Amino acid sequence: MRAHLDGDPQSFNELIRRHRTLLRIVALRVLENHYDADDAVQDGLLRAFRSAHTYAGRSSVGAWLRTIIENTARTAARNRQRDQRRVTEISTSRLTEIEQVGADPAEVVTDRALIAAALAQIPGPWRRTFELVKVNGLSYAEAAEVLGVPIGTVRSRINRANAARAQLRARARQDGGNLLGSSASLLY
Template sequence: MNEELAELIRQAMTGDKTSFGKLVCRYKHHIVNIAFGIVGNPHDAEEIAQEAFLKAYLSIYKLTSETAFYRWLVKITTNLSIDRKNANAKQYPAPLEEMGTILDNPRYTPEAILEQKERQRLILTALEQLTAEQRTVIVLRELQGFAYDEIAEILDIPLGTVKSRINTARLHLRDILTQERS
């Protein structure tokens, strides 16, 4: 973490609204992506991100260190996302345009873009078939790049449980995607 970011977090911890607003701008995309990865609905993901930032703002003074800010924010987001996922009886399909980014680059042919969208659709469909616990650890590990110990801390579960869930989720994803290709 660079000193400028650390200072911004310290100022936000003292109640500085402008500093917190800058943190929201900096992390919004990451937080929405984490929520989307878990709930699979872009509108829910936006709402979860807003709720996560509100919760963080209301309790940021409780942080003991600026270095803990991002993981703490991810933990809030993850918990809210799991709660939302469990509360939603109805599953919402995600529009292809909103589920990922395809670069607007002239070197991509229409066929390549179509193939990329199909891969994204298959992956999201496969993720939906995982349990909430498996989906959460896969999103945090594979899509957000968190280390196993960070995931254990974020989810407040043992490291062995994280490893087991990730392994099981990978096996399920492989089986699901293999069946889809057949």
């Protein structure tokens, strides 16, 4: 650290090389996602580079870097939780967008009830992903970011939710009734 503060351009790279693996583990422990952990390490190291002059030497350089990375990761986790709450709150406003201007209020209430019933039929593990993509209109990539999962997981959850909905519709047809009414198409 002293060499870095004295202007040696390679010394900070050496600090990164020595501590990179441990710093990534610290971030991964907080964020539980490899992509987010990598971002937190990068952001934290940038902060450390910019604030190297504040290093007082009361602890080892490794401990100082771990503290910066852990704080950066915790901030990222809080931001992710905030973003997830915000997206979840969009559901009711998105339902309003689906409703047509000038629609019969009785039909609007019925449509909302049918949409809620349709969503309730989707098994829990896939429902949130389905809502984000099909109701809130997020892309698969955006939903993956909100949920903190790979895009392939989002695709498989949507496929499984669609399969569950297809089975429900087939059972309703076999029973001679239409369990979800004409508004089921709003979810597809």
